[in-house]
Amino acid sequence: MQPVLSVRNMGVSLRTRQGVMQITDDVSFDLAPGERLGVVGESGCGKSVTGLALLRLMPRHITSVTGQVLLDGEDLVKMPERHMRRVRGRRMAMIFQEPMSALDPVFTVGQQIGEAIRTHFGAGKAEARERAVDLLDRVGIPDPERRHDEYPHQLSGGMRQRAMIAIALACQPDVLIADEPTTALDVTIQAQIIDLLLRLSEEAGTALIFITHDIGVVAETCHRVLTMYLGQVVEDAPTDRVLVRPRHPYTSGLMRSLPKLSGWKEPLQSIPGRVPSLTAIPPGCRFAPRCAYAEAACIQPQAILARNGRRVRCRREAELHLKGTLS
């Protein structure tokens, strides 16, 4: 199937006072229509920046993006800003971890949903209201007629996240980017939101990019997982296969750090060392200084290698037997 979104060697760099910082580098992946892709990695790996850069939401005057972002074959990187406005929200939308800072406090929830519908579809006031109420109902907000006229601060955290999902889905986008949408929520509310996102993506065939640090969330929602480390994709594989047997030592390290994979009160496994700063990126394989399997040859730059429907950025991937979340 033709991918709806195809990212080719995307790199994002920022001009800072310390000079140009390469935040992400050589990020490539395809997203099929209706596919749910997880993006995992620790703070600073570039997963959120990747999401923002896809929609060109990074601060324009200090950001430069290289490579291609092909949405139905059209390159968003080169697109003029006025055309980009017809993409954002309409064909590709995004939701965030903190709905309170993404919602406008001086407009009602309904006005914010209606704005998207009126902007992109030219709907009138009455029609926008009707559709907004219907959307609030579909995302599971009780008493949608009343909630339509309330302000964000009158809603609970879970309800605000539902409202943000309603705004994102107002124009039936082909791709929804969700950046840690459940991280700030309680586990019972997280379960409700995940259930909702799964249902909506199945019903509307919306492809989903799910950015999270939680491997459990990915396991339950995504068909495929990208693991990122220090600005690069280090592994790209179908979810169930990577959970059983990761091929990159970093992916395995992330999984093995989970408390529930160690016995009660046993010492937990962790990844030695710390993520290096972007101003001191190791030459060669970026994970090598922390990797238990690194050899002398790992100081050579490492390309991502494709084999058997997976891609791995490790020269030893075929010989290593790494542990996933089982065993």
Add this chain to the structure above:
Amino acid sequence: MNVATAPVVSARNLEVHFPLRGGETVKAVDGVDLSVAAGQTFGIIGESGSGKSTLGRALVGMLKPTRGSLEYDGAAPPRRRGGGQGRARRDRQIIFQDPHSAMNPRMTILQSASEPLIIAGKSRRVAEARAVAMMERVGLEPGFADRYPHELSGGQKARVNIARALTLEPRLLVCDEIVAALDVSIQADMLNLLADLQNDMGLTYVFITHDLGVVSHISDWIAVMYLGVFVEVGPALELSWAPRHPYTEALLSAEPEPYPAAMRSQSRIILKGEIPSPVSPPSGCRFRTRCRFAKDICATERPPLRELSPGHLTACHFAEELPLSGQKRGPMAAAEAGT
């Protein structure tokens, strides 16, 4: 009572209420009994609004209970300054989720870490020597001493907070969501460090979190809190493998499982709605409005905490009959099944 056998901290019918304008009251903690033995970890789990942080603050004396009693090592806390209150305060410390807001941005790490000792009357020289030693113990090189909080990563700041709390050699340490904001690998380091410190210093922990994976790994006992009360208390493993309260079961079920589809539980319990307001909690059983087993009696009679097996208590009218399931999937289940 003999100090060696008395619990490090115990609470009886503890209530912490906050009056609102207009005569209403937020019943944040509404009748909690607990007892934590020396050297043990007592985990408290609950959703936002359950009252777990308020309880934690009350346990270290940061909040005054509205009603009920607290005892430390078998004795009531001293009431007046000079009556041993200073020592009692030093004996119990609390650390919070956001290590950054817990530090003064204009003080160096060493100044922050030695301040408690200086307040306790030590000379600057002694205080700094002890603070440096404790920073080393938690894995911070001496080079960090002269840096400022903004120069440190989240994991390093969390370590500074632990070091600062421990310079006073407390007996009880209340940890309020201290690993929630950390990446998994750093979280693993911190949990290992806390376990080592507990072994070396004989510390007693009250560990407050919303993360079931974390709490069931490190705790000896777990209490599940809902709208100001404990609905279930029990030995950590027993509670997570065989919960006896529908709310505990729902929490366990809601936890995402990092396993392939074939290994995950097939039926997830998704609770309806959200936690009700602690201003006007439901009558009878507080969980009944979201409970899939609720019957008429649940609205009229408040279920008391009953002991079902040694040390395992639950507040549910139907605890004996409900077919509840706990953590069963994943590697441990696979090992049991011999796969």
